Structure formats: C-alpha cells, structure tokens
Amino acid sequence: xxxSLESWNRRISRAQDLEERYPAAVxxxxxxxxxxxxxxxxxxxxxxxxxxxxDLSLDPARLPRPVQPYRSRxxxxxxxxxxxxxxxxxxxLMRAPDWDPADPAPPFISRVLVQPYAQFLAARxxxxxxxxxVSAWCPFCGEKPVAAVLRPEGDGGKRWLLCSLCATEWExxxxxxxxxxxxxHQKLPVYTAEEFxxxxxxxxxxxxxxxxxxxxxxxxxxxxxxDDLVSAPLxxxxxxxxxxxxxxxxxxx
Numbered sequence: 001x002x003x004s005l006e007s008w009n010r011r012i013s014r015a016q017d018l019e020e021r022y023p024a025a026v027x028x029x030x031x032x033x034x035x036x037x038x039x040x041x042x043x044x045x046x047x048x049x050x051x052x053x054x055d056l057s058l059d060p061a062r063l064p065r066p067v068q069p070y071r072s073r074x075x076x077x078x079x080x081x082x083x084x085x086x087x088x089x090x091x092x093l094m095r096a097p098d099w100d101p102a103d104p105a106p107p108f109i110s111r112v113l114v115q116p117y118a119q120f121l122a123a124r125x126x127x128x129x130x131x132x133x134v135s136a137w138c139p140f141c142g143e144k145p146v147a148a149v150l151r152p153e154g155d156g157g158k159r160w161l162l163c164s165l166c167a168t169e170w171e172x173x174x175x176x177x178x179x180x181x182x183x184x185h186q187k188l189p190v191y192t193a194e195e196f197x198x199x200x201x202x203x204x205x206x207x208x209x210x211x212x213x214x215x216x217x218x219x220x221x222x223x224x225x226x227d228d229l230v231s232a233p234l235x236x237x238x239x240x241x242x243x244x245x246x247x248x249x250x251x252x253x
Contacts (some may be wrong), residue, residue: 002047004123007167008040008116014223018230025230027083029252032229034076034081035250037115042070046120056118056141056165059107060099067113074112104252111165111250118166136178138163139170144247145178148213149224157217161222164247179246180207191237198222199231201238210243229253 015036017031022029046066048054055064063071078090081126087104099106099203122140137144138161146164150157161178172178175185182188182204191201203210214224220238232253237243 002123004034004119005043006042007119008036011223012040013225014035014221014226015229018226022230022245025232028229028232029134029226031081031083032226032251034077035112038074038077039112042067042113043116043120046070046117052121052124053116054121056114056121058110059100059108063110063113064117067117070113071109074109078109108250108252115167115250122163122168124168135170136161136172138166138168141166144186145211146247146249147224148172148211150213150215150217152217152220157215161180161212164249167225175234176203177207177209178211179204179209180219182206189233191208191234191235193237196227196231196234199227199233199234201243203238208243209246210238211246225249240242 012033015033019026019029048212049066052066053064057064074095075090075094079087079094081087082090086105086108089103089111093099093105093109100106118141125140141163143163143165145161145164149160149162149169150156150161158175159172161172163170175188176183177188183205189203189205191203192199198215200213200215201210202213212228212231214222214227216222219227228249229251235253238245
C-alpha cells in the first residue's frame, strides 16, 4: 500500500476515534468518513492509469479527465448520505447541464473529486522533505495551505504547511505569517482552548488572517485534516474577532 493510501486510512480511522471525544462533531465526522472512503477508492483506481495528465483544474466545467467519470457517482452519494441541504443541491445538479459557479455546492464537489487525483500525482512526484522552496503556496500544485502542522524535531517542533488540495507538506518558518509575511512576534498572536489542547489558532494582526496549527508533539495520533474539522469552535472564535481563515477546509469550515 502506498504512503498516500495509508494516509486515507489514517484519516478514516482518526475520524471514527474522534467521534467519542467530540460528540458535537459526530455528524460531520461520519460524513467526512464516507467522503474519505470515496476519495480513497478513487485514488486506488488512478493507479491503473498509464499516463495520467498533470491537470488539477477545480473549474466544475473542465474537471481533469480522470475524475470526470466519478462526478455522477459522487452526486448519488451526496443525495443518499449528505446533509439535507447538500443532498438537495446534488439532486438539482444531477439534472443541470451547466453548473452555476456562484453556487457553493459545485466548488465543494470539484474539490472532493480533484483532491484524490492531486494527492495521487503528488505522491508520484514527491520531493524529499525540506527541499521545497520556502513559500506560502504549495510547491507542487500552487494551492493555499489549509493548516500548519508542528512535527517533533529535537526538543521542540518544526512547522510545516499542509496543502489544501494535494496534501503536500513543506517546511515554513514558525514566526512568519504565510499570508502577508509579517515577522513581528507581537503581531502574530496564538490562541488556544482547553477543549483542543493540541490545536491552536495562529493569527496575524497585520493582515487579519489566521490558520490553525495541529501540534503533533502534543498528540502524535492526530490527523491534521480530521482534527481541523472537530475544532470548528476555534474557527468561530477567530471569525468572531475579525480574523479570516487563509483557506477553508474541505467542508468549508
């Protein structure tokens, strides 16, 4: 099994484990598990492609050719198991020849479809850790990071950014805003909550943007994509204080 497929299994298992710890997030976690299984199965299929094109378009009108056959399957899944509002939207989209780009449902569907293909391509071209250029955007696909990850190194933790599309991680300085480049630690506040001891909000008072950091030195079993979902109260806290998230997660939180 490839490292990328193992990552899907870890996310699915982590979502199930967190249902007991965070009952308020059970509905989202169960829905995410179903979506993640669908995405994992997609990536398994991509392994049979002889010459996969390097196309990661998120435009609903021109999705990458390998993911197009899965569009109707995903819509049926959303009708059967998605939240009520999303299920209704999926039913309407099944009948629509063209999708309105202003509708929030098509961008979500596009990201669900393209994520496993992007992760499949990134795994094929995976660079050695630490050799990526220092940038706030993903060195593989150019998308924004969805979260930061603090991984153990020496007596502390090294900060990495996690791509919202292809799941590539790349090293990034700890005292540096990925949005505007602010370096003054007094303008880079960090907020935590007892409920989520291994997750924190890393904000910037210059550009008023934030992202969450998953601290693997405090919980080595964390899965950044999943732990981000259960900590939605931290997002509400940050938004209520005038910060905007650098990049929403898959479920739009």
